[in-house]
Amino acid sequence: MDVSNLKKNAKLRLDGHPYVVVDFQFVKPGKGQGLYKCRLKNMLTGSVFDRTFRSGDKLEDADVESRTMQFLYATGDDYTFMDQESYEQLELGASIVGDDKRFLIDQLQVDVLLYEGRAVGLTLPGHVTMTVTHCEPGVKGDTATGATKGATVETGYLVQVPLFIKEQERIKIDTRSGDYVERVNA
Amino acid sequence: MGLWDGVTDALRVYLRAEGLREVATPTVIDAPAVEPYIEPSRIGVRFLRTSPELALKRLLCHGSGSIYELAAVFREGESGPHHLPEFHLLEWYRVGASLRRTMTDVESMVAAARQLGGGVAPRWRVVSLLERMGEDLGRPLRGDESAGDLAPLLARVSSLAAVALRRREATSSEESVARLEAWTELYTLWSTRMFDPWLRALGPDHAVHLVAFPAPLAALSQVLDGVAQRFESFVGGVELANGYLELADPTEQRRRFEAVNGLRGRAGAQPLPVDEAFLADLRHPGLPDCAGVALGMDRLVMVAAAATSLAEIRYLPDRA
Numbered sequence: 001m002d003v004s005n006l007k008k009n010a011k012l013r014l015d016g017h018p019y020v021v022v023d024f025q026f027v028k029p030g031k032g033q034g035l036y037k038c039r040l041k042n043m044l045t046g047s048v049f050d051r052t053f054r055s056g057d058k059l060e061d062a063d064v065e066s067r068t069m070q071f072l073y074a075t076g077d078d079y080t081f082m083d084q085e086s087y088e089q090l091e092l093g094a095s096i097v098g099d100d101k102r103f104l105i106d107q108l109q110v111d112v113l114l115y116e117g118r119a120v121g122l123t124l125p126g127h128v129t130m131t132v133t134h135c136e137p138g139v140k141g142d143t144a145t146g147a148t149k150g151a152t153v154e155t156g157y158l159v160q161v162p163l164f165i166k167e168q169e170r171i172k173i174d175t176r177s178g179d180y181v182e183r184v185n186a
Numbered sequence: 187m188g189l190w191d192g193v194t195d196a197l198r199v200y201l202r203a204e205g206l207r208e209v210a211t212p213t214v215i216d217a218p219a220v221e222p223y224i225e226p227s228r229i230g231v232r233f234l235r236t237s238p239e240l241a242l243k244r245l246l247c248h249g250s251g252s253i254y255e256l257a258a259v260f261r262e263g264e265s266g267p268h269h270l271p272e273f274h275l276l277e278w279y280r281v282g283a284s285l286r287r288t289m290t291d292v293e294s295m296v297a298a299a300r301q302l303g304g305g306v307a308p309r310w311r312v313v314s315l316l317e318r319m320g321e322d323l324g325r326p327l328r329g330d331e332s333a334g335d336l337a338p339l340l341a342r343v344s345s346l347a348a349v350a351l352r353r354r355e356a357t358s359s360e361e362s363v364a365r366l367e368a369w370t371e372l373y374t375l376w377s378t379r380m381f382d383p384w385l386r387a388l389g390p391d392h393a394v395h396l397v398a399f400p401a402p403l404a405a406l407s408q409v410l411d412g413v414a415q416r417f418e419s420f421v422g423g424v425e426l427a428n429g430y431l432e433l434a435d436p437t438e439q440r441r442r443f444e445a446v447n448g449l450r451g452r453a454g455a456q457p458l459p460v461d462e463a464f465l466a467d468l469r470h471p472g473l474p475d476c477a478g479v480a481l482g483m484d485r486l487v488m489v490a491a492a493a494t495s496l497a498e499i500r501y502l503p504d505r506a
Binding site for chain 2: 025
């Protein structure tokens with residue numbers, strides 16, 4: 001791709017990494033060279049940096065796509081997902097899934113980022129609803145605002161919840177912060 | 187829409203009162219001015235003009251006296267907040283005038299345009315490019331340094347500007363091409379990284395004439411004592427006009443066109459045909475002593491409207 005075709009959200013391959021163009025501006029000091037000042041985000045690490053290209057530079061498109069997949073099951077450190085369109089199954093290792101495994105409940109829909117055909121990233125929905133499998137009963141009369149207790153959910157994740165939460169209740173959890181959001185009434 | 191009408195009218199009234207006559211020259215031409223980083227649009231084997239410069243100079247050769255043209259011009263691949271692939275240049279030439287005289291023209295025009303937009307005339311100052319660049323880069327510059335002399339400065343400013351230097355292959359090209367390339371590159375990167383931020387920080391009510399360009403950046407201007415007789419005017423950080431004491435020597439002009447074509451080749455651009463009719467007119471009848479300026483009308487109206495991008499002053503919306 002020629003640099004003059006650059007657009008916001010274009011995906012580029014630079015030094016072997018995929019980048020998305022967050023922002024760019026064409027500048028050209030009087031009779032000098034045209035420059036494309038770009039802000040690029042590394043799609044693997046999320047780090048952002050500025051890079052300037054010149055008129056005439058050739059850029060490489062990054063072969064990146066995002067696919068919606070459903071979580072099927074985990075075997076040891078391998079997590080198996082199924083493509084919602086092709087029904088293909090794909091295994092993701094612990095290095096990609098990382099702490100997100102705390103929120104991987106059966107049939108959860110996630111976005112898997114593929115770079116040159118390899119899975120490189122996982123994006124969860126903003127919230128997941130999970131069932132509390134174990135928690136201490138709340139102490140009657142303890143109404144102090146903000147008081148919490150630990151509760152274990154179906155994936156084994158231990159989250160701080162308000163005292164009124166009981167076992168087998170469904171709760172909504174923020175996948176970015178890992179925090180309890182609210183009780184979900186059946 | 188009223189502002190465009192008001193500003194173009196005010197400028198015409200001004201130029202006419204100063205004794206310049208309006209002319210019209212062809213839009214479709216056989217050979218554009220040979221510039222390293224301006225790409226003309228092609229129509230078959232011909233070109234859309236990137237500026238009316240060569241045609242206006244031919245008129246000057248043929249005794250037109252002081253003239254101006256408001257010209258729609260076309261440049262491939264230029265698109266951004268301050269760039270359009272089709273825009274309007276107001277270009278004027280004063281016979282027998284000094285460069286300073288045409289700088290005063292720019293000041294008067296900007297004052298008139300700003301007033302029409304409800305603003306104030308900016309305060310002007312003159313900045314020497316060579317001095318300022320030398321201070322910024324920590325080394326005094328004379329303007330005649332070779333490509334080799336400039337290499338360490340280029341390496342520094344390119345890493346500051348986060349831009350890769352063009353890979354230089356071992357090449358047999360002339361020193362004049364290498365020098366032109368090194369100076370253009372240094373100027374581009376220094377502008378982007380150091381000069382533009384400084385200009386923008388001055389604010390919208392300040393304006394600068396940048397003077398004392400190094401000789402290799404003379405383009406179509408005269409060179410005196412190694413310094414190009416050229417200026418560039420900026421208002422509120424926006425580059426608005428370029429002025430030259432025009433080069434009349436046909437041999438030197440041909441040599442520069444060829445150096446620029448050499449540089450185009452190195453940058454992967456196609457060489458451009460040289461306007462032989464223009465060079466012939468420079469030989470005979472010859473170009474009278476004159477100073478000329480090209481001013482971006484769209485940018486002037488943008489500045490008058492206190493807008494920050496050309497999109498804000500476009501009246502015709504894109505088709506959905």
